[in-house]
Amino acid sequence: MKYLLYLNHPHDEKVYKVNKTKEKRARKYFSTVSTIETTIDIRGEKIKAIVDYDIFNKYANFDCFHCQDDCCGDNPMIYEKKTRKFILDNLEEYNNLTKNVDILEEMGLEKKEIKDSIKKDKCMAPEDFIECEVKNCTCSYKKDNATTLCSIHSIALNKNLDFKEIVDLKPLVCSLWPLEILVEDDMSVAYITLPDDFTNGFTAEDYYKIACINYELSTSPIFRRYNPEGFEEKDYKPFYEAYGETLKYGLGEKFYNDIIKKLEIE
Numbered sequence: 025m026k027y028l029l030y031l032n033h034p035h036d037e038k039v040y041k042v043n044k045t046k047e048k049r050a051r052k053y054f055s056t057v058s059t060i061e062t063t064i065d066i067r068g069e070k071i072k073a074i075v076d077y078d079i080f081n082k083y084a085n086f087d088c089f090h091c092q093d094d095c096c097g098d099n100p101m102i103y104e105k106k107t108r109k110f111i112l113d114n115l116e117e118y119n120n121l122t123k124n125v126d127i128l129e130e131m132g133l134e135k136k137e138i139k140d141s142i143k144k145d146k147c148m149a150p151e152d153f154i155e156c157e158v159k160n161c162t163c164s165y166k167k168d169n170a171t172t173l174c175s176i177h178s179i180a181l182n183k184n185l186d187f188k189e190i191v192d193l194k195p196l197v198c199s200l201w202p203l204e205i206l207v208e209d210d211m212s213v214a215y216i217t218l219p220d221d222f223t224n225g226f227t228a229e230d231y232y233k234i235a236c237i238n239y240e241l242s243t244s245p246i247f248r249r250y251n252p253e254g255f256e257e258k259d260y261k262p263f264y265e266a267y268g269e270t271l272k273y274g275l276g277e278k279f280y281n282d283i284i285k286k287l288e289i290e
């Protein structure tokens with residue numbers, strides 16, 4: 025089994041491979057919880073999906089503008105061609121936000137080498153500078169010297185691109201995170217849930233570390249230490265509502281409609 029959203033991760037199978045113990049736990053989990061069968065459409069590829077639908081009722085609050093957590097800590101995938109083109113077409117704005125061009129020029133690179141790197145290098149910056157001079161995800165930036173945001177998303181918003189276009193431009197894992205999608209090695213079936221609590225232990229992320237799907241954590245001292253304002257309880261909404269558009273454009277209308285239909289029935 026593999027973690028579907030990490031299939032194009034720069035550190036390849038070290039990240040996307042599900043180990044045998046976790047695979048066993050995942051199979052057991054999906055054989056015991058209530059699920060529905062549907063189809064996901066990921067960047068044009070249709071895959072049968074078994075969905076732990078009840079998790080879509082879970083409360084979530086993606087208040088990224090007020091969050092100080094560095095969930096853009098590293099590059100989540102080898103960038104797609106269209107994202108590279110978008111950055112090159114908006115290089116000045118990208119540099120104003122991230123300072124990456126200035127930094128690489130200060131390190132001795134010519135503008136042409138920087139552009140070539142955006143076109144060809146896995147993380148859109150030369151390997152030697154990743155996690156050193158270009159720390160965190162290449163595309164991340166600090167808004168007003170504080171909250172970490174995504175330059176791809178911000179540039180797209182400034183250009184009035186719609187949500188579908190934004191989901192198409194950003195790495196899919198960034199739009200769909202923290203949804204967990206495991207897939208068979210031959211890509212025949214995907215299994216969808218959210219990061220779990222301590223009971224299952226097969227997901228790539230841990231539920232108890234993600235305040236956007238864990239209100240209790242957002243009120244805890246450890247979260248408040250880095251996010252003094254915390255999150256408002258009233259801003260938490262069911263996941264299917266908080267992520268409605270993202271689910272539609274990231275996994276397809278059929279997937280979204282099947283989930284909603286099932287949740288309305290129950």
Ligand code: SF4
Pocket residue numbers: 085086087088089091092093095096234235236
């Ligand atoms: S941890 Fe959640 S709320 Fe915070 S920036 Fe990341 S996705 Fe947004």
Ligand code: SF4
Pocket residue numbers: 095096097098099100161162163164165173174175176177194195198
């Ligand atoms: S959301 Fe943007 S900045 Fe954050 S990890 Fe994804 S591409 Fe990088």
